[in-house]
Amino acid sequence: MLTLQFIPYHEVSDLDINGKIQKILKSVKEDKIILVEGRLAAQEESELIRRTMEVIDKKFKGIEICSVDYQPRNMLFVDKMKKVVANFLLNKASGMTIIGPATIVKEIKKDPNKIELFTLEKRGKR
Amino acid sequence: MFRIKRHVKLGLYGAPNSGKSTLANRICKDWIGEEMSVVSPVPHETREIIIKEKIHIKRKGKEVSFNLVDTPGIATKIDYEDFLKFKMNAKEAKERAKEATKGVIESIKWLDNMDCVLVVLDSTLNPYNQVNITIIGNLAARDIPVLIVGNKTDLKRSDVKRIEAAFPQYPVVGISAEKGKNVEQLYEEIFKLVR
Numbered sequence: 001m002l003t004l005q006f007i008p009y010h011e012v013s014d015l016d017i018n019g020k021i022q023k024i025l026k027s028v029k030e031d032k033i034i035l036v037e038g039r040l041a042a043q044e045e046s047e048l049i050r051r052t053m054e055v056i057d058k059k060f061k062g063i064e065i066c067s068v069d070y071q072p073r074n075m076l077f078v079d080k081m082k083k084v085v086a087n088f089l090l091n092k093a094s095g096m097t098i099i100g101p102a103t104i105v106k107e108i109k110k111d112p113n114k115i116e117l118f119t120l121e122k123r124g125k126r
Numbered sequence: 127m128f129r130i131k132r133h134v135k136l137g138l139y140g141a142p143n144s145g146k147s148t149l150a151n152r153i154c155k156d157w158i159g160e161e162m163s164v165v166s167p168v169p170h171e172t173r174e175i176i177i178k179e180k181i182h183i184k185r186k187g188k189e190v191s192f193n194l195v196d197t198p199g200i201a202t203k204i205d206y207e208d209f210l211k212f213k214m215n216a217k218e219a220k221e222r223a224k225e226a227t228k229g230v231i232e233s234i235k236w237l238d239n240m241d242c243v244l245v246v247l248d249s250t251l252n253p254y255n256q257v258n259i260t261i262i263g264n265l266a267a268r269d270i271p272v273l274i275v276g277n278k279t280d281l282k283r284s285d286v287k288r289i290e291a292a293f294p295q296y297p298v299v300g301i302s303a304e305k306g307k308n309v310e311q312l313y314e315e316i317f318k319l320v321r
Contacts, residue, residue, distance in 0.1 A: 042260060042263025042264045042267045046234050046261075050235075052202060053227040053230045054227070056223070062201070062205070063202050063203060065202055065256050066256050110254045112291075
């Protein structure tokens with residue numbers, strides 16, 4: 001059975017980079033696919049990869065990760081700022097990050113129009 | 127007072143098997159007449175940082191010099207069983223996997239040491255790969271100048287336009303490091319990047 005865990009932004013927004021990564025890795029190592037509300041910062045993503053490499057072993061082979069931003073590319077600066085302020089006031093973040101254990105998630109394919117998450121063959125395509 | 131002339135560090139970053147070491151060899155062969163890295167179809171062939179110092183590129187009577195840094199490919203997962211497909215025994219595969227994880231860690235640590243970076247993408251693959259996005263995002267966060275190199279343009283499925291569409295805010299040059307295709311344009315762009 002696949003477990004999908006949603007982590008709302010307010011659960012991670014007050015955590016520092018270590019706390020955030022610890023929380024994510026703990027769940028992923030429990031074979032859960034995580035949906036984090038909001039995008040991880042680039043440095044958080046690279047730190048997550050670095051920490052993942054440190055804990056790879058016979059059972060844990062690493063992660064599949066995909067971050068998604070809802071923000072249209074041609075959005076005006078003023079509109080971007082409005083969105084930032086609104087998100088700040090509502091304690092929300094735009095976008096989301098999907099992270100799953102590599103032993104379960106074979107690949108997360110992303111292009112501008114869709115995201116596809118493929119699980120390993122024995123569990124079939126989702 | 128005396129000033130020590132510092133050489134610019136030009137890093138090669140990308141996912142495993144995107145052709146970083148082939149490109150490193152192409153640059154070195156073209157400008158210093160020797161190769162710097164071992165190339166192989168087995169992923170994670172480069173598992174340590176390799177530096178070739180003092181490479182000089184000349185364009186129209188001007189010259190730039192840099193130290194070229196070939197880095198291990200960055201991946202989010204490493205499974206020793208993947209190496210068994212390349213005629214390795216279990217012990218060798220496990221050792222390679224362990225070294226590969228250390229290589230990824232080294233590559234990430236070295237992001238802070240770079241002055242400018244060529245992000246090498248396999249132009250036959252989907253550019254929206256999270257590793258590409260994470261590398262480019264980290265370089266942007268550090269204000270490190272980036273040139274995206276769409277490699278393997280000699281292959282039928284190569285699509286440099288797709289890379290340009292994915293990263294419209296960065297210069298992109300399509301090349302074949304192996305065949306030497308379009309490397310003159312690459313050197314032109316490196317010249318602008320390093321200068």
